[in-house]
Amino acid sequence: MAIREELIEELHRRRAAALAGGGKEKIEKRHAQGRLGARERVELLFDPGSFSELGMHVNHACHMPGFASKYLPGDAVVTGTGNVDGRPVAVFSQDFTVGGGALGHMHAGKICDIMNIACETGIPIVGINDSGGARIQEGIHSLSGYGQVFFRNVAASGVVPQIAIIAGPCAGGAAYSPALMDFLIQTRTHSSMFICGPEVIKAATGQVAPIEEFGSAEAHASVSGNIHFVADDDRHALSIAQQLLSFLPPNNMQDPPHLIPEEIPIVPDQGMNELVPDDPRVGFDIYGVLARLLDPGQWLEVQASFARNIVVGFGRIHGMVVGIVANQPAYKAGCLDIDSSDKAARFIRFCNAFNVPLVSLVDVPGFMPGLAQERGGIIRHGAKMLFAYAASTVPKITVILRKAYGGAYLAMCSKDMGADFIFAWPCAEIAVMGAESAARIIYKKEIEAAEDHASREAELVQLYREKFATPYQAASRGMVTDVIEPSETRARVALSLRIALTKRVSRPPKKHGLIPL
Known part of the structure; x- marks a missing residue:
């Protein structure tokens, strides 16, 4: 009918x-x-x-x-x-x-x-x-x-x-x-x-x-x-x-849409060696590093116009999806401040929730000094980054390009904050503070006693760098996985990422952590 x-x-x-x-x-x-x-x-x-x-x-x-x-x-x-x-x-x-x-x-x-x-x-x-x-x-x-x-x-x-x-x-x-x-x-x-x-x-x-x-x-x-x-x-x-x-998994139980390579070619990129200025005080554009690290056309920046001293976004390295967190030395010298801490922490927590590996590119002189930052709660906001990285169980790979000073070194995912692999370029400086400030404190009497204060200070700054701040010092204490040429960065990150994709971490059972909101 x-x-x-x-x-x-x-x-x-x-x-x-x-x-x-x-x-x-x-x-x-x-x-x-x-x-x-x-x-x-x-x-x-x-x-x-x-x-x-x-x-x-x-x-x-x-x-x-x-x-x-x-x-x-x-x-x-x-x-x-x-x-x-x-x-x-x-x-x-x-x-x-x-x-x-x-x-x-x-x-x-x-x-x-x-x-x-x-x-x-x-x-x-x-x-x-x-x-x-x-x-x-x-x-x-x-x-x-x-x-x-x-x-x-x-x-x-x-x-x-x-x-x-x-x-x-x-x-x-x-x-x-x-x-x-x-x-x-x-x-x-x-x-x-x-x-x-x-x-x-x-x-x-x-x-x-x-x-x-x-x-x-x-x-x-x-x-x-x-x-x-x-x-x-x-x-x-x-x-x-x-x-x-296109970069995201459908839910928190699945992995992102990786295009996992059968073999990762070990091809040095000499152009990466030319990106960093000789003078550590001169800024450079982190986008140049990203262009050589990521697959062509595989980059989607998140919050590009906000807190530009840090750059976050999604990309692919040899087909594998990653979340990028990178200091931007060309803006505010790459310092971490209230807004950049919030921006990075939120992005890190999203990546962790949806199984997106994190790659951190570090060139950070510290947290932004100033009355407005202190009164605005930089302690609480900076702690969000520490919390976000430490709580993350996804693969975490850190590359220290140049400066990594003080608490900001930790906030950008050091080994102590759970990084799985940490690579440092030979020009990297890893220390409690910048060489100039540290030398003035440690060698204060020697500088004051010298006839030529400026010349002696410059010598002691260099001495401090060589004695306390080289990447080899950190590597000798197991805080850096390896010191690499910039030209090796893409290959070493890709190889580490390929290994870390199967990472599984168990944490103590709890309802949820209490991030310092």
């Missing part, structure tokens, strides 16, 4: 209504602004034909007179699963053309459902945020919906990767769901993220605060550090998400 034709027609009618979203006119208006619709974003994220939608026929649950009869296709959010480069991913995409993308009870329920599926099946979550905020017609039910979403963000944390795209307004409590996710991508135009808008700030404090100064992608990328990537438009944001997923 065939199904009645009118039922098939009804199904197609309802599907068409849901697919139409807020209607052709609203979608065309977005196109004129250079923006995509919610469904277009989803289709662009996934491999062609792989998207499977869930909850298409969900409608709102508001009983307020005058609003109850309104039809909100999909309750203003598209959810489902699909493949990105052949690997399954879950998605929710808010639809601003339907009721401003406002979140209500059923809207939140759809997001929670897809997040539950992602956690239970072990697949990443991509959330595309474009919403006017809570649906006021549903009152407290909207706030409850946000709470349920936040709860699932936390439940998914460290279980599956979570990527948020800010492609429109994301204000008030709505901003906390992206903030609870692992990586935030914000479009340069037509998007904003904030807790209190300009009007609220002015009413509460009297301050005139243009939204560009605190809610834009540039502000969050360079000042607050709230987002990790700035995208030119929707298409670019989705491309970044795809690239990011």
Whole structure:
């Protein structure tokens, strides 16, 4: 017995209504602004034909007179699963053309459902945020919906990767769901993220605060550090998400998508020897080292505009996925400060949660001195890096390029902090402090007694370097695995990484460590 034709027609009618979203006119208006619709974003994220939608026929649950009869296709959010480069991913995409993308009870329920599926099946979550905020017609039910979403963000944390795209307004409590996710991508135009808008700030404090100064992608990328990537438009944001997923495992029980080589060629790279200046006080650009260490085209920097004295990101070395943490001598001399400590610690903890090996490139003169840093809590923030590295059980390989002084030497993953392999270049200096400062303290009387203070001080600085700060001193005490030529770096790191991929570490059972937040 065939199904009645009118039922098939009804199904197609309802599907068409849901697919139409807020209607052709609203979608065309977005196109004129250079923006995509919610469904277009989803289709662009996934491999062609792989998207499977869930909850298409969900409608709102508001009983307020005058609003109850309104039809909100999909309750203003598209959810489902699909493949990105052949690997399954879950998605929710808010639809601003339907009721401003406002979140209500059923809207939140759809997001929670897809997040539950992602956690239970072990697949990443991509959330595309474009919403006017809570649906006021549903009152407290909207706030409850946000709470349920936040709860699932936390439940998914460290279980599956979570990527948020800010492609429109994301204000008030709505901003906390992206903030609870692992990586935030914000479009340069037509998007904003904030807790209190300009009007609220002015009413509460009297301050005139243009939204560009605190809610834009540039502000969050360079000042607050709230987002990790700035995208030119929707298409670019989705491309970044795809690239990011290419380095990540689907969940915390699997390894990243390594392309493990059968054989690693031992080929010296003489160009690496030319990168470091003769004068240890002269800065150099760490990106030159990264370009020669990593596979061509296999580098995705995270938070490139924030705390630029440290560089973090994902790359591949002979096909093997790594997380890079590198001092940047070309900015603030590579010192560690409050922001760079936070940036590095968060990245390290993500890599550890998802089995990404860590490679640390060290050229650090110490922690940033100054009243603002001390009053701002540099002790607490710097301790986050120590905690993050010490708690990490993934393979950890450290290369000391030049300076590694004091507590910052430890904070950049020394052997004592759990590094598995540590290599040092011959020009490296490893010491409690810089040679100049140390010599002035140790040899103070000799310098003062000399007729030519400057000449004697220079001699004693060199003596201190040779006696206390060479990499061979550290190697003689087992604190450095080997002293290598810069040209050997890529091969030695790759060989060590290949061995360390099978590393397994057991720690004492506990609920969780107490990182100094």
